Amino acid sequence: MxxxxxxxxxxxxxxxxxxxxxxxxxxxxxxxxxxxxxxxxxxxxxxxxxxxxxxxxxxxxxxxxxxxxxxxxxxxxxxxxxxxxxxxxxxxxxxxxxxxxxxxxxxxxxxxxxxxxxxxxxxxxxxxxxxxxxxxxxxxxxxxxxxxxxxxxxxxxxxxxxxxxxxxxxxxxxxxxxxxxxxxxxxxxxxxxxxxxxxxxxxxxxxxxxxxxxxxxxxxxxxxxxxxxxxxxxxxxxxxxxxxxFLPALEGPGKMSSSGDAASIRLSDDRETVFEKIRNHAYSGGRRSVESHREHGGDPEVDVPYQFLYYFFEKSDERVERLAREYRDGSLLSGELKEIAAASIADFLEAHQNRREELGPVADELKQYRLRESERQAARKQAGYPSTRVF
The missing domain is CATH 3.40.50.620 (HUPs)
Structure with missing residues (x-):
């Protein structure tokens, strides 16, 4: 390994x-x-x-x-x-x-x-x-x-x-x-x-x-x-x-984790929580001051909010390329990029949460997705077992 x-x-x-x-x-x-x-x-x-x-x-x-x-x-x-x-x-x-x-x-x-x-x-x-x-x-x-x-x-x-x-x-x-x-x-x-x-x-x-x-x-x-x-x-x-x-961790290199003390964006997070986590925890590729950022620009390759958009949360290639270009030339600030990413993620989560709220009890919902008895028998038979239980 x-x-x-x-x-x-x-x-x-x-x-x-x-x-x-x-x-x-x-x-x-x-x-x-x-x-x-x-x-x-x-x-x-x-x-x-x-x-x-x-x-x-x-x-x-x-x-x-x-x-x-x-x-x-x-x-x-x-x-x-x-x-x-x-x-x-x-x-x-x-x-x-x-x-x-x-x-x-x-x-x-x-x-x-x-x-x-x-x-x-x-x-x-x-x-x-x-x-x-x-x-x-x-x-x-x-x-x-x-x-x-x-x-x-x-x-x-x-x-x-x-x-x-x-x-x-x-x-x-x-x-x-x-x-x-x-x-x-x-x-x-x-x-x-x-x-x-x-x-x-x-x-x-x-x-x-x-x-x-x-x-x-x-x-x-x-x-x-x-x-x-x-x-x-x-x-x-x-x-x-x-x-x-790996989708980057909020705080920088490494994959996002749901364990320990590291911040992560959960599917249950509401809009306010998403914005708070992005604003306060997301690693930035920008400069230390607005003046320096305007002059030298930022680095989208290490900027976590940009990477979230690039990986999944912005479908338009044209827009994601424009955001990278504006971030590099300094016309787009780190705080502005964080707001864009937070809004996209929050929109995604709200739609997901709405679908989840429409579900019934998990046992009832799961029934239609479980293996049928004939499928269980087929799998056992292909692996060399009797297709039905002996005992």
Whole structure:
């Protein structure tokens, strides 16, 4: 796992100023090409256009299936260890965009078991976060006919048998080399659970291209799963990966976090709170004085409010380029840029919160997204188990 004097990127820790190109060398992934970007649905999403999703594996197979109207799927999940912030929700809105444009299947696993193993939280606390996170995911507005949400502990009848089958394909030395020394035996087993998540669409629907849009720190899960699929003991293809950069932390380099004392913008934040956090906590690329900024300009490449707009919250390329140009020449001040970013984020959150408020109880809403009994049986059968329970 990449861990240098400059930065650290693992599934469980991200620190420092990340060199994304060096990560590709370490992980063996490839940058997205201009030709690949052009194959995404038109208009190409800003996350692709602006190289936020900047690299991947086997992306071509997914794009070909999407453009030919063949079965294809997305897997993007959530570890429910706390409230969701804006960095967590972006991949779900990207998956929703692809589903709207191409009709892809979307599978959403919630790894409540992993978070219990990893965090100093009770099962009851994790359960509470799971319920709240589910409401935010449901508020994105996925098509229930083409979306399945799987909660590990609630869907153990399908997740555990698959994980047990896949665990036999992974050695402890592979886990240690990929993840480092796990804190407990549960985390040693978890890569097999993650493989169950990533291969589940194919076990239910048959062999087809699957794409996993994830932040680059989660890539080890995909690599282990691809090794399992490559052994060809199951009728599945290796899942592809679409790797993203991190939405910056409010206070500067590193990914936005929902833990500890670091400020983050949560999906539950009201408009006033968003403005307060951006004004008081967002790292600025501007100068120390208005006079100096007018003379020398600011640096949008390190300015967090600008990066929020660039990553996701400003769809217009023309406007985002104009803001960068005006910031560099000093005609746009740091405070003005913060107000623009805060307004865009607050508008997004208000729309999301309104959709969430329209939802009923989470158990009722979730019913239409859960695996059907026939789908559970199909997955078990493909993994070599009886299609129905023996006992």
């Amino acid at each position: 990449p861990a240098t004097d400059d930065f650290t990127v693992t599934p469980y820790a991200v620190e420092g100023d990340i060199d994304y190109d060096r990560l590709l060398d370490e992980f063996g992934a490839e940058s997205l090409t201009t030709e690949q970007k052009a194959q995404f649905p038109q208009p190409v999403h800003q996350l692709i256009r602006r190289d936020v999703f900047y690299a991947g594996r086997d992306v071509d197979a997914f794009l070909a299936a999407a453009n030919e109207g063949k079965t294809h799927s997305i897997v993007t999940g959530r570890g429910p260890s706390g409230p969701i912030h804006i960095g967590h929700i972006i991949p779900f809105y990207f998956a929703k965009y692809l589903q709207d444009q191409t009709g892809c299947l979307v599978y959403i696993p919630l790894s409540d078991d992993e978070k219990y193993l990893l965090k100093d939280k009770s099962l009851d606390e994790i359960h509470g976060h799971t319920r709240e996170n589910l409401l935010d995911i449901l508020a994105v507005g996925f098509d229930p006919e083409r979306t399945r949400i799987v909660v590990d502990t609630a869907d153990a009848d399908v997740v555990y048998p698959l994980a047990a089958a896949f665990a036999k394909e992974v050695t402890q030395s592979t886990v240690d080399a990929t993840y480092g020394d796990p804190e407990n035996i549960g985390l040693s087993f978890y890569p097999a659970v993650q493989a169950a998540h990533l291969l589940l669409p194919q076990l239910v629907e048959g062999r087809h291209p699957t794409l996993v849009p994830i932040a680059v720190d989660q890539d080890p899960h995909v690599r282990v799963c691809r090794d399992i699929a490559a052994k060809q003991r199951y009728d599945v293809s290796k899942p592809g990966a679409l790797l993203s950069k």
